[in-house]
Amino acid sequence: MSLAAALSRSSQAFDRLLPADWQVEGSREYRNHTLPSFLKPGLTVWDIGSGRTPMISPQRKAEIGMTVVGLDIDPEELKAAPPGAYDRSIVADLTKFEGDGSADLVVSHCCLEHVPDNRASMRAIASMLKPGGRAVIYQPSRNAAFSRLNMILPEAIKLKLLGALPDKGGKGGFKAFYNHCTPAQFKRLAREHGLEIEQERVFWNSGYFQIFPPLHVLWRGGQALFRLVAGEQAAESFMLVLRKP
Template identity: 40%
Template sequence: MGFLKANKRLSHKIERTLGFFPASEIVDELVPEGRVADVGGGKQPLFEKTPAIRHYCGIDLDAEELARAPAGTYDETIVADITRYRGNGDFDMLICRSTLEHVKDTEKAIKGLMSLLAPGGIGYLVVPSRNSVFSYINRLMPESAKRRLLFALYPAKQTDGFPAFYDRTTPHEVSAMIEAQGGTVDQVNKIYFSGYFTFFTPLHVLWRGAAMVQKATNPNYCERFEMIFRKDSAPQTR
């Protein structure tokens, strides 16, 4: 493991020199209060329960993931597929991090997310991009091979590893889906750093070269993106 750690340190040093690491996060601008829904957070909710959060609801497809959250975090848990679940529009804020890449129909998932928010409610997304180098590899490799490789390189992830589809997970397409559901996108932060190849610096350098070519030629490229949006109205009819 010393070899892997040394490579990760060197890879991170390269990224700092290039200005890609650490990645800035707009999550620091969020002020959670009122009724908050955390979709797909499972065992790792974004926020701790505070007096400002009157009601914290965890929504996840996996009941075991929800059960592993820190005790007392969630006031309510709902086991549901966000592509099928429809809420009552009574949450002031929703969080959805690294979840949309795992759904087969992102448009249906966005409808589910928007159904949770009250008018004026704020949403925060973190979405791995369909255009990232890793997503191409992820879609090409058999699921069993991906899991073996992931767990060998990152033992802490042995309780993770859900299939990923990356259906239309680009900043442009997700923004359009939100707007079609009566939302307004206030901020988009494209992140160009990825840690997947840092375990072996020569491979990371190769990835960085390919990523820089993508960044120069594809305006919709990023490794992942953050988005803050708000719900303004009822969805558009088509």
């Protein structure tokens, strides 16, 4: 076992002493449970910002029988996606995009923190959805400690630190703005664009400090105090299911 793995296990052992809701990792919950519960045969799904890492594998898409449209601002990201991942690829700036109202489901996972204007993003998402369609969105919160660090650290240092994480930081290598990225602000933007809040959930766990156990414990203590003051606004990340009437 590597030193980094051993240190991470120490932090995880500490987390097991905490209440159950502190232990749920939001991204994993979204990918393994929430999103699959919305995948049905015959749906038209728009996957926004996933690029080379589609949220629905080509195999799963074929098994269920869905049409998946991939939208990303970077053409190279879309080209790098596995063969068959997208039935149609659209290169577009989400903040300037106008949908055609064809989507049964819009999928967004760790994408919108990289968009500088999420009021425009929410308008675009609403325009993609057909009446009765849903958007299933998972987001890190701008109030999380790692988000604050992401906004202030120089890019070179940030990328080096992200490289030490088990998943290399996911999409953390892209510039992040965290525009309106809190549960309350996202819900407000959704309502402004005529979308109903069908489900919401906040998460309190992330792995950003696990390889430094003393810092991880210190972070958990600060997080507990912040939660007492700010409630769900102190969450690490959040998930929303929005419905177009």
